[in-house]
Amino acid sequence: MSVSPPRPLDGPVPLDEADRRLINHLHEGFPLCAEPYHEAGRALGMDADEVLARLEALLARGVLTRFGPLFQVERLGGRFVLTALAVPEARYAEVTALVNALPEVAHNYRREHRLNMWFVLATETPDGIAEAIARIEAATGLPVFAFPKEEEYFVHLRLPA
Structure with a gap:
């Protein structure tokens, strides 16, 4: 997933319930499987396209500054x-x-x-x-x-x- 660098936030950004559930779910761990966005969406009642669209929107709005692995x-x-x-x-x-x-x-x-x-x-x-x-x-x-x-x-x- 490639998104432009986020713009600085001027204040709180409203998140709907689905965005909050997605952030919380993925914060617990990203599915390591052949279709991770499908698997994440299945657990949240979304399809893979909605998961990707929401992540891209959160990155573009600057709510998330990055989405990717953190390595030890x-x-x-x-x-x-x-x-x-x-x-x-x-x-x-x-x-x-x-x-x-x-x-x-x-x-x-x-x-x-x-x-x-x-x-x-x-x-x-x-x-x-x-x-x-x-x-x-x-x-x-x-x-x-x-x-x-x-x-x-x-x-x-x-x-x-």
């Missing part, structure tokens, strides 16, 4: 690290392009803070993090602040139906 990269021998930069406003677009050009950058967020650019680095090996940080520092001339995960938490999201 550490179990595969890799590493994730949350990182940040303090980017001068005049260079923000330039630095964003430099950072986002690296394949190791999973996603990038602007924040209203001295550290105004936050992004996640994902590498195939633990040593890849230091290499990616060194490339970003060399390309931007800015120090990268790395915040390695100390403990993992799972936040269980449930929307009232």
Whole structure:
């Protein structure tokens, strides 16, 4: 499924009961079978086309920012690290392009803070993090602040139906 990047939300977005049930159901796990959208829809009283249409609409409206697997990269021998930069406003677009050009950058967020650019680095090996940080520092001339995960938490999201 390919959808344009979501637009920023200006406030709460109304969801109908079917959207809420779909989000809750898929948050519990995506069916691993030959026809997963059909299977998800069957459990919710929808057909596969409705499931796909609803997901595409939720992504397009910015209610969902992504729909896809989350991998435990550490179990595969890799590493994730949350990182940040303090980017001068005049260079923000330039630095964003430099950072986002690296394949190791999973996603990038602007924040209203001295550290105004936050992004996640994902590498195939633990040593890849230091290499990616060194490339970003060399390309931007800015120090990268790395915040390695100390403990993992799972936040269980449930929307009232």
